[in-house]
C-alpha cells in the first residue's frame with residue numbers, strides 16, 4: 143500500500159482514483175464493509191482504491207485533551223488498511239491551515255484537480271470544509287459538474303446497532319470486551335514497542351514489559367488477563383495494567399505486561415497485547431508490599447481465567463466432553 147504523506151506529496155500519477163474519506167479509527171466491521179465497496183468499484187474501474195484519512199483526527203485538533211480516546215495509533219491503522227487490500231492511503235496533516243480550507247476548495251482543488259476522483263464513497267452524514275459547510279448533497283452536485291459519482295454507505299450493524307468507533311470506545315469503557323470484539327471483527331489489542339521502565343517490577347518478582355501509550359489516549363484502563371503476540375509463534379499469556387501507577391507516583395499512562403513463565407529480554411521489540419478479560423480497576427496501594435500481594439493474586443486469577451478459556455475453546459464442538 144502506498145502512503146502519501148500530506149497534500150503536497152500528491153503527484154500527477156495519483157490522478158484518477160476511487161476514494162473514501164474518514165478517520166477509520168479501529169478499521170472496524172463498518173469500515174471494512176465500506177472498504178469492500180471501494181475495492182470492488184476500484185477493480186471494476188481499473189483505478190486504485192484510495193483512503194483519505196487525517197492525522198491527528200479532526201477532534202484531536204479541535205478538542206485537544208477532550209478528544210475521544212484512540213482505538214488505534216496511525217501505525218496500526220496503516221497495517222489494517224493494507225491488510226484489507228487498500229492500495230493508497232492519503233494521510234492529511236489535519237492542522238489549522240487545512241481546517242480553514244473551504245468546502246468548495248476541498249472539492250475542486252483536492253478531490254477534482256489533485257486526486258482526479260472518479261468515484262467517491264462516504265457516509266450520508268459526512269461533513270467537510272471550513273465550518274463543516276460541505277455535505278453529501280454538495281458532493282453529489284459537484285459530481286455532476288465535474289464528472290464523478292458519489293454514493294453513500296449502507297449502515298453496517300451488529301445486533302441492530304450501527305457499528306462505529308464511538309460505539310466501540312463506549313463498549314471498552316463499559317468493560318464489555320466481547321461487544322467491542324464483535325464490532326471490531328477482532329479482539330481489542332494495544333500494540334507498541336517495549337521500552338525501559340523504572341525496573342521496580344523485577345525487584346518484587348514481576349518484571350514487566352512497558353509499552354508507552356505516547357500521546358494516544360487509551361479507551362481502557364485497569365488490570366487485564368492478556369495474550370501477547372509477536373514474541374514467539376504462539377501467544378504468551380500474561381497479566382497487564384493500563385494506567386499511571388499511582389502507588390509508585392507514575393506520571394504518564396502506560397501499558398505494562400507481566401508475561402507468565404517467560405524470561406527473555408523484550409526491550410525494543412514490537413508486541414501486540416490482546417486484552418481478554420478485565421480483572422479490576424487500577425488503585426493506589428498503601429505500600430509496595432500491598433501492591434505486590436495484589437499483583438500475585440491478579441496473576442493467579444489471570445492464569446486460571448486464560449486456561450479455562452482455552453479449555454473451553456479446545457473442547458470438541460459436537461458436545462462430547464474430553465475425559
Ligand SMILES: Cc1cc2nc3c(=O)[nH]c(=O)nc-3n(C[C@H](O)[C@H](O)[C@H](O)COP(=O)(O)O)c2cc1C
Nearest residue numbers: 339340341342343381383387388389390424425440
Ligand atoms: C498486573 C499488574 C497490576 C498492577 N496494578 C497496579 C495498581 O493497581 N496500582 C498501581 O499503582 N500500580 C499497579 N501496577 C503497576 C506497578 O506499580 C508497576 O508494575 C511497578 O511499579 C513496576 O514498574 P516498572 O515497570 O517501572 O519497574 C500493576 C502492574 C501489574 C503488572
Ligand SMILES: Nc1ncnc2c1ncn2[C@@H]1O[C@H](COP(=O)(O)OP(=O)(O)OP(=O)(O)O)[C@@H](O)[C@H]1O
Nearest residue numbers: 164165166172264265295296297298305306307308
Ligand atoms: N457501520 C457503518 N456502516 C456503514 N458505513 C460506515 C459505518 N461506520 C463508518 N462508516 C463510514 O466509514 C467512513 C469512515 O467512518 P468514520 O471513521 O469517519 O466514522 P465512524 O466509525 O462512524 O466513527 P465515529 O464514531 O467517530 O463517528 C465514513 O464514510 C462512514 O460513514
